[in-house]
Amino acid sequence: MNNPMFSVQQHENAEEEEIKVNKFLRGEVADLKVVKDKKLKGQLEVREQLYRKSAKAAVKADKWLMPSEGGFLEPEGIEKTWRIRQEAIHTEIDILSKRNQYDIVFPGLGPYTLDYSINGRYFVAAGQKGHLALVDMKKMDIIKEFQVRETVHDVVFLHNQKFFAAAQEKYVYMYNDNGTEVHCLKEHGAASRLQFLHKHFLLTSINIFGQLHFQDITTGKMISNIRTGLGRSDVMEVNRFNNVVAVGHSKAGVSMWKPTSAVPIYTRQCHMGYPVTAIAFHSNGHLMATAGIEREIELWDLRKHEVLQTLPCHANSLDFSQKGMLSAASGSSVQVFEDFSGVYMNHPMAKGYQIKKVLFRPYEDVLAIGHSMGWSSILVTGSGEPNFDSWVANPFETRKQRNEKEVHALLDKLPPETIMLEPTNIGSVKPTRNSGSLSKQERDAEMEAAVEGAKNIAFKKKTKGRSKPSKMAKKKQEAIVRTKKPLLEQQIKEEKDLLSKNKRKRIGEDIRLPKSLQQFAGKPTT
Amino acid sequence: MKVKVISRSTDEFTRERSQDLQRVFRNYDPNLRSQEKAVEYVRALNAAKLDKIFARPFVGAMDGHIDAVSCMAKNPNHLKGIFSGSMDGDVRLWDLATRRTVCQFPGHQGAVKGLTVSTDGRVLVSCGTDSTVRLWNVPIPSLMESDDSSSNEAKPLAVYVWKNAFWAVDHQWNGDLFATAGAQVDIWNHNRAQPVNTFEWSKDTTISIRFNPGEPNILATSASDRSITIYDLRLQSPARKIIMRTRTNSIAWNPMEPMNFTAANEDCNCYSYDARKLDEAKCVHKDHVSAVMDIDYSPTGREFVTGSYDRTVRIFQYNGGHSREIYHTKRMQRVFCVKFSSDASYVISGSDDTNLRLWKAKASEQLGVLLPRERKNHEYLEAVKNRYKHLPEVKRIVRHRHLPRPIYKAASLRRIITDAERKKDERRRAHSAPGSMPKDSLRKRRIIKEIE
Numbered sequence: 001m002n003n004p005m006f007s008v009q010q011h012e013n014a015e016e017e018e019i020k021v022n023k024f025l026r027g028e029v030a031d032l033k034v035v036k037d038k039k040l041k042g043q044l045e046v047r048e049q050l051y052r053k054s055a056k057a058a059v060k061a062d063k064w065l066m067p068s069e070g071g072f073l074e075p076e077g078i079e080k081t082w083r084i085r086q087e088a089i090h091t092e093i094d095i096l097s098k099r100n101q102y103d104i105v106f107p108g109l110g111p112y113t114l115d116y117s118i119n120g121r122y123f124v125a126a127g128q129k130g131h132l133a134l135v136d137m138k139k140m141d142i143i144k145e146f147q148v149r150e151t152v153h154d155v156v157f158l159h160n161q162k163f164f165a166a167a168q169e170k171y172v173y174m175y176n177d178n179g180t181e182v183h184c185l186k187e188h189g190a191a192s193r194l195q196f197l198h199k200h201f202l203l204t205s206i207n208i209f210g211q212l213h214f215q216d217i218t219t220g221k222m223i224s225n226i227r228t229g230l231g232r233s234d235v236m237e238v239n240r241f242n243n244v245v246a247v248g249h250s251k252a253g254v255s256m257w258k259p260t261s262a263v264p265i266y267t268r269q270c271h272m273g274y275p276v277t278a279i280a281f282h283s284n285g286h287l288m289a290t291a292g293i294e295r296e297i298e299l300w301d302l303r304k305h306e307v308l309q310t311l312p313c314h315a316n317s318l319d320f321s322q323k324g325m326l327s328a329a330s331g332s333s334v335q336v337f338e339d340f341s342g343v344y345m346n347h348p349m350a351k352g353y354q355i356k357k358v359l360f361r362p363y364e365d366v367l368a369i370g371h372s373m374g375w376s377s378i379l380v381t382g383s384g385e386p387n388f389d390s391w392v393a394n395p396f397e398t399r400k401q402r403n404e405k406e407v408h409a410l411l412d413k414l415p416p417e418t419i420m421l422e423p424t425n426i427g428s429v430k431p432t433r434n435s436g437s438l439s440k441q442e443r444d445a446e447m448e449a450a451v452e453g454a455k456n457i458a459f460k461k462k463t464k465g466r467s468k469p470s471k472m473a474k475k476k477q478e479a480i481v482r483t484k485k486p487l488l489e490q491q492i493k494e495e496k497d498l499l500s501k502n503k504r505k506r507i508g509e510d511i512r513l514p515k516s517l518q519q520f521a522g523k524p525t526t
Numbered sequence: 527m528k529v530k531v532i533s534r535s536t537d538e539f540t541r542e543r544s545q546d547l548q549r550v551f552r553n554y555d556p557n558l559r560s561q562e563k564a565v566e567y568v569r570a571l572n573a574a575k576l577d578k579i580f581a582r583p584f585v586g587a588m589d590g591h592i593d594a595v596s597c598m599a600k601n602p603n604h605l606k607g608i609f610s611g612s613m614d615g616d617v618r619l620w621d622l623a624t625r626r627t628v629c630q631f632p633g634h635q636g637a638v639k640g641l642t643v644s645t646d647g648r649v650l651v652s653c654g655t656d657s658t659v660r661l662w663n664v665p666i667p668s669l670m671e672s673d674d675s676s677s678n679e680a681k682p683l684a685v686y687v688w689k690n691a692f693w694a695v696d697h698q699w700n701g702d703l704f705a706t707a708g709a710q711v712d713i714w715n716h717n718r719a720q721p722v723n724t725f726e727w728s729k730d731t732t733i734s735i736r737f738n739p740g741e742p743n744i745l746a747t748s749a750s751d752r753s754i755t756i757y758d759l760r761l762q763s764p765a766r767k768i769i770m771r772t773r774t775n776s777i778a779w780n781p782m783e784p785m786n787f788t789a790a791n792e793d794c795n796c797y798s799y800d801a802r803k804l805d806e807a808k809c810v811h812k813d814h815v816s817a818v819m820d821i822d823y824s825p826t827g828r829e830f831v832t833g834s835y836d837r838t839v840r841i842f843q844y845n846g847g848h849s850r851e852i853y854h855t856k857r858m859q860r861v862f863c864v865k866f867s868s869d870a871s872y873v874i875s876g877s878d879d880t881n882l883r884l885w886k887a888k889a890s891e892q893l894g895v896l897l898p899r900e901r902k903n904h905e906y907l908e909a910v911k912n913r914y915k916h917l918p919e920v921k922r923i924v925r926h927r928h929l930p931r932p933i934y935k936a937a938s939l940r941r942i943i944t945d946a947e948r949k950k951d952e953r954r955r956a957h958s959a960p961g962s963m964p965k966d967s968l969r970k971r972r973i974i975k976e977i978e
Contacts, residue, residue: 026556039845058554067538067551074528089529097531138536199561241560283557322557365531379531386532389553396539401548411572418564426563427914515956 017059024055024062027424070323071365071381073345082343086378093379099140100366103376106131111356112370115156115164118198119393120362120384122161125375126152132166134177137361138395144179156194158203158217159409160402165203167191172205174217187222188213193236197243199414202259204245206236212245214259214416223416224259235276239302241285242423248276254290258419260452265421268305270298280318280326289326291315297328299340309340319367321360321383327367329355334369336380347378363388363395447487454483570914573907574923576890583853583889585872588625588882591616595876597640597694598863601664603647605868610876611638617652619665622872622884629678631662633685640695640735642704649683649716653692653706660685661716686719688712694734701742703759707732711747713759725757727764736777738801740784746801748774752974754789756801767977768804770797776820780844782827788844790818790832794940796842797972805976807969811842813849815936824866824887831873831887833861836933839875841887852927853885 029048035041073089075081086101106112110128117123122143123135130152133145143161154167158174163182165174172191174183191205191213202223203215210231214223228247235248244265245257253269254276270276271292278291287308288300295314298307313335315328325344326337332353338344349355353371360367361377364384369376388395397405418426457479461467513521541548556562593614601607607628611617615634618627636655643650643664650662661683690709697704703722706712711732712721730751738744743759754774755767772792780786786808788798796811796818816836823830829850833839839861840849859878866873866887873885886893892904914920929937955963 024554024556026562061552061554066553068532068534069530071531072528076527079527084527088527089531092527092529093531094533096533096535100531199565243561285560363532381529381531384532385553385555385558387553388551389555389558390550391552392558394551395534396536398548412565412568414561414564414568418561418567423561424563426567427917514960516953 020059020062021052021055024058025051066387068386070386071384073381082346084345086347089379089381097365097379100364100377101379103374105374107373109374110151111354111372112375113152113154113357114359114368114370114375116359116361116368117157117161118362119388119395119397120364121395121397122157123361123368124155124157124164125370126155126166127374128152130168132175132179134161134164134179143177146179148173153192154194156196156203158196159198159201160406163217165194165196167194167205172203183220185215187215187225192232192234195236195238195245197238197419198409199243199412200416200419201410201413202416204236204238206233206247208232212236212247212257216416218410218413226257226259226262228255228257228264230255235279237279237281239281239285239288240283241281242421243419244421246279246281246288248279248290250275254279254288256421259416260419261448268300270300270307271296278315278318278328280320282320282324283322284324287320287324289318289320291318291328297326311337311340317355317357319358319360321367321380322362322385323383325360325380325383327358327360327380329358329369331355332371334358334367334378336367336383338382345380349376360384362393443487443491447484450483450487451480454480566910567914567917567920569907570910570917570920571923573911574915574920576907577911578890578923578926580892581889583851583886584855585884585886586625587857588620588627588884589880590618590620590627591880591882593637594860594862594878594880595882596637596862598865598874598876598882599641599643599650600865600868601643601647602645602868608865608867608874608882609641609643609650610863610882611641611652611654612880613637615654615656617641617650617662619650620882622867622874625884629665629680631660631680631682633660633682634658636691639691639693640706642695642697644697644702644704644716645700651695651697651704653695655691657689657691657708658685658687659692659695659706659714684716684719686714688721693731696735696737696745698737698742699739705735705737705745707735707747711735711745711757723759725764727755727767728753733773734776736779736787738779738784738787739781740779744801746777746779746787748777748789754799754804756804766801766804768799769974769977771972771974775818778821778823778830780823780827780830781825786844788821788823788830790821791972792817793972794818794834794836795972796821796830796832797969798844805970805973806967807972809845809847810968810972811847811849813840813842813852813937814838815933815940819861820863822864822866824870825868826870829887831864831866831875833864833875833877835860836936837861837877837930838933839864839873839885841873851889852929854930854933855883856930857881858883 032041032044035044073081090098090101106127109131112125112127114125121138123137125133128151130148130150132148134143136143148168150169152166152168155164157164162177163174165172170190172185172188173181176182188205189207191207193206195204197204201216201218203217205213210228210233212226212228216223230249230252233247233249237246239246246254248254253267255264256266257264270290271294274292274294276290276292280289286302288302289297291297297311297313297315299309301308313328314330316330319327328335332351332355333348335343336345353373355369355371357370358367360383365379365381367378367380394401459472459475539549591612593612595610595612597611599609606622608620608622609617610620615636615638617631617638619629621628634654634656638652638654640653648664650664651659653659662680663683692706692708694707695704702716704714709731710724710726713723714721728749728751730749732747732749735745735747744756746754746756748754750773752773753767753769756765758765774789774791776790778788785801786798787801788796790796794814794816797807798809800808814834814836816834818832818834820833821830827844829841829843831839831841837854837859839853841851842849857879861875861877863876864873871887873887874882876882915924
């Protein structure tokens with residue numbers, strides 16, 4: 001026990017464990033010294049201990065109870081990982097994994113976009129000339145393929161493999177897994193990109209006029225329709241951490257949107273003003289990769305709002321894997337980065353295969369590539385999460401489990417107001433503000449929040465002609481004015497206070513008047 | 527080179543036979559889940575709404591008495607039975623499951639003012655305004671089941687006549703003495719026809735009496751001179767006394783913290799005291815709008831039920847200033863006595879309209895045997911609701927209770943009055959010399975003085 005090496009090892013183990021425990025603790029330990037109330041302090045201490053206990057139990061389960069281990073690629077001798085080709089890997093792996101390397105060629109049906117379902121088992125591919133194919137990846141079986149005889153710009157799965165949406169020439173269509181057209185969503189118009197927010201059941205699209213549409217597919221209601229005002233855009237991605245939609249523009253960089261506000265919640269110029277060609281988000285929500293025309297990839301830290309790193313790589317399509325690997329594709333080659341110090345893997349294809357989209361398959365070490373001649377699938381070892389959670393996404397789902405999951409997801413459907421840049425703010429307490437310390441920005445934000453709240457007030461519909469549209473509009477205006485008035489009054493009062501304080505300072509009055517006489521203190525001395 | 531690719535074999539991850547359960551795999555990594563707080567918030571909101579949908583607290587009413595129910599007693603050894611006494615001298619034993627009278631104990635000439643059961647559950651002691659104390663044999667539970675159609679009548683074991691009318695009676699928790707309250711406090715033994723001991727401090731009548739669950743020799747009484755007195759049987763004189771501004775109608779000791787008791791007062795509040803330190807109330811429980819008539823603690827010691835003259839029954843947390851639950855019915859008139867059942871799941875109230883009513887302690891609780899999954903789900907929903915119950919939308923739903931109009935009006939009137947008094951007090955303090963008006967808290971304000 002007195003061995004110094006042993007104690008150093010213990011210390012290291014303790015540190016490692018600390019890091020692992022912090023991974024499962026959502027956020028930092030609360031500072032309880034500022035809590036004055038003893039009863040509350042005691043209760044909070046007990047809570048914190050419980051959280052710590054559950055984090056430790058999760059660490060243990062993580063260590064011992066995980067059924068699978070991740071993939072890896074270890075070069076031997078002077079081998080480098082980026083020189084290793086798919087054919088070289090092919091000889092070393094088992095039969096089941098060999099099935100995941102293939103090229104499917106449909107010459108002449110246009111560049112293909114693809115999407116995977118959330119458990120990685122189902123796959124939909126759409127060729128620009130109108131070919132739609134729904135594939136079961138476990139059985140390697142085409143469930144349904146059909147031609148829509150129109151250009152298809154984008155395709156996306158909805159909540160499970162039963163429904164998918166395709167952005168066709170004039171409108172967005174929703175299809176069944178039988179190939180039946182279920183809905184024609186005319187309001188979206190000619191969409192260029194589609195995305196689906198799983199927790200909110202919102203189908204998002206951006207169309208050629210730069211308008212964002214958010215539609216709730218459970219009720220069919222269009223939640224909002226936002227004119228970005230920044231021109232046409234072909235690049236739209238969702239940050240899965242906070243479900244915020246990011247749009248890349250040709251002149252304005254990257255902007256982030258939420259359905260409940262008409263102005264972007266975040267904009268940032270990137271790539272020195274050049275058009276943005278692709279965006280991708282890491283699953284932890286901090287890291288964003290953007291690619292521009294000037295053949296550089298910028299890695300952004302979304303907490304500090306600054307560029308972490310720039311990679312010299314041309315990219316038309318970017319995707320982050322579950323384990324944090326970034327794949328960048330341009331022309332006919334794909335590059336995969338693991339730790340951004342150099343390339344991890346490389347996959348050049350024949351010149352005729354111009355790549356449109358790359359997508360990592362969830363829970364597998366597979367990267368799907370959609371290109372002008374069809375689609376391919378290659379193995380990228382170490383990119384997928386080896387252990388799935390059955391309650392989140394189950395690749396071995398049965399029909400009953402899928403139906404139950406759908407019902408539970410509908411019960412837990414989040415309202416669109418929960419989409420925000422910091423999702424952990426829900427349930428937290430707004431800090432009490434000193435009226436003097438509000439900056440102009442905060443004041444504006446407060447006013448806007450109040451105005452939005454006022455706009456959402458529902459007025460009773462009266463009968464006998466008492467609810468004419470003009471009257472309802474007037475009532476709404478009055479409600480907005482009513483909510484704005486106290487804020488404006490407070491602003492004026494604060495400014496007046498500031499002036500009078502300065503005045504008092506000048507006069508030199510530092511006598512503390514009793515409370516009952518303070519109403520007379522502000523009067524100017526004649 | 528060494529290569530490994532994730533490959534899962536289907537047999538490991540799916541069940542072998544169709545009789546097996548489906549296999550479930552867990553990965554607790556937070557990166558797999560997004561927006562956890564929002565999902566929890568939505569679940570809390572739905573849980574609050576479901577709670578309200580399933581809130582049906584009234585189980586049933588037991589009618590049979592022909593005059594107001596004045597007192598009730600629980601049997602410590604038998605969960606299903608409750609004794610009740612009415613203003614016309616009728617004492618009955620009820621079976622809570624069938625809500626029927628099992629046995630009647632006729633004999634009292636006037637109102638029955640107090641009922642209590644001995645420690646072993648065999649002897650029922652009743653006292654009334656006819657200055658008698660009667661002891662009865664409690665029928666054995668096995669016989670009770672078989673004879674539930676006919677209501678039996680029992681003969682008293684003993685009848686002791688004494689000098690004055692009695693107001694209350696209580697039995698020691700672990701002994702064979704019982705005490706009666708009337709013009710004086712008398713201590714009786716089962717076998718003696720006369721009190722073993724008498725305490726007389728003031729000239730006023732003692733209205734209620736309670737033995738301490740932890741210390742068999744300590745009892746608390748309240749008298750009509752607005753005092754609360756604590757007696758120790760081993761001493762010759764009473765131990766402590768406080769005088770309040772208004773009369774205390776009933777006292778209940780906390781069975782889990784036997785040094786604390788709560789007094790139900792005429793000024794619509796309940797005051798919790800620590801018996802060792804009576805100069806300040808530990809907690810003031812305010813919510814009733816009329817005099818609180820009776821109070822009883824749950825066996826968990828975490829909440830208590832009060833019945834009030836304002837026709838409502840409220841359930842409070844032991845340390846909470848406001849009630850967690852209110853029960854009222856159009857047919858329930860002035861509530862004179864309440865009891866918490868010994869398994870902490872029911873509340874029984876006896877009222878002016880001659881009925882005893884059985885309510886659930888937790889209004890939306892699912893009764894009966896719960897499957898483990900159901901139980902876990904209920905626990906989860908309760909926990910997630912408590913985590914977000916301070917947020918406005920959830921709070922609005924959780925707090926909402928329908929009040930009868932007179933009570934709502936009375937409560938808002940009281941609020942206006944107390945606000946006005948507070949403002950006036952603040953202004954007086956602001957306009958007088960600093961320090962000349964001492965601030966006293968509500969916990970101390972209602973106590974006039976303490977006497978050793």
